Amino acid sequence: MYNEKVMDAFKNPKNVGEIENADGVGLVGNESCGDIMQIFLKIENDIIIDAKFKTFGCAAAIATSSTATEMVKGMTVKEALELTNKKVVETLGGLPAQKIHCSVLAEEAIKKAIEDYQSKKA
């Protein structure tokens, strides 16, 4: 059901872990729906210089966490806010229809981490 890119990202996910003293942290999802994602961002001069994640969830949730964190590294905060789950899914070469909802979490977790960063800064 998953393509090779997705399975590869699941098998060898990038950016697993936490960032100590992260500038922004976003936690979304809940245990009862089956997927929870936590994203940590390190931001300097409005540019995301590092991103890490921790995910409780299916293979699609883990693969999208890996890909989304890869994608936001080097982006400005504004660019990262514009990252949609659709782009993440495209980068992964597609997900089965019933798995699209899992990819929404990555987009939401990044947005939430940035909100956290902005509220700390303000």
Next chain:
Amino acid sequence: MKKIYFDHAATTPVDKRVFEKMVPYFTEIFGNANSQHAFGREAVSAVDEARDTIAKLINCKPSELYFTSGGTESDNWALRGVANAYKNKGNHIIISPIEHAAMLVTAKALEKQGFKVDYMKVDEYGFVDLEHLKSIMTDKTILVGCMLANNEVGTIEPIAEIAKIAHEYGALCFTDAVQAAGVLKIDVKELGVDLMSMSSHKIYGPKGVGALYIRNGVKVDSIITGGHQERTKRGGTTNVAGVVGFGEAFKIAVSEIDKNFEYVSGLRDHFIERVLKEVPYVKLNGPRENRLPANADFSFKYIEGESILFSLDLAGISVSSGSACSSGSLEPSHVLLALGVPEGLAHGSIRFSFGKHNTIEEVDYAVDVLRDSVKRLREMSPLFKIQGDIKNV
């Protein structure tokens, strides 16, 4: 990579002896069992032989056994057929909450037609609460349906007692024996059931064939209407090769029942022991006693079932997850929820079901892979850190 199959509750490979027995019925003895000529007579005698074999082994008359396309059809037929045939007597049906979808979805459909469906309570191991069942029986109850053994957690239900209660209130008793027939010794007279579903592909027979036992005197409306097959109760040209395979699979299963039970439950127990010892934060679902020999269903705290499934799959091991994010609905296994397993934990559940061709080496390899996969996924899980030290399950 070597492929290892631990999903025998989903389906089994066809036993070579069964396959050999089926082969001539595709190309040589291909007649329609409904035809009157020699080809038809040959087919019909093969079907009769299978029917006689199975009937004898479950202690019913051949005339009480009807071939179907499998467990799903048999469940549908029993439920819909009894509901329609007895609707003037009452509109109340009771089933267990841990039935297969073939029952649950059908019961929901009957509710739309005006039947009232109630669910018996089960305890934390999946055993039906008989006192609760008594308390919800009414004089309008026409059918009590409960599986003989559960396909996820393996609980073997007290069907004889359930049948007794049903009969005390003038209701019929149906059991879905899809996971049990050919694995446990079954005598329909001893169980006291009025209807019973069976399927061939769970016992090393071909897919797409099964049977429904209907005790003489029980009225069941047809759901597959058409020709005069199965004594006009179930239309459709008989799947002769399938029926022959089912008969042979059942015969072999029953003749090797003790040997297989001992061997498979030995693998399963070894697996359970090692997992409980080597993998922390894990809960075995279902009972230790009165359980099918093949099943081991575990919930792994802090991680999600599908990711465990694919981690094992990458190592060549095939198992099943009752988890849900895969089915599109976000519901975890209805069986685990009925047993009171919390939602989060239920999402992290995997069913291992062993078979007669598995080896102890395969089981040991699987424990090693499982232990490492669980560790890796937990390191990735935010919950492990957030809740990790709180308590063991």
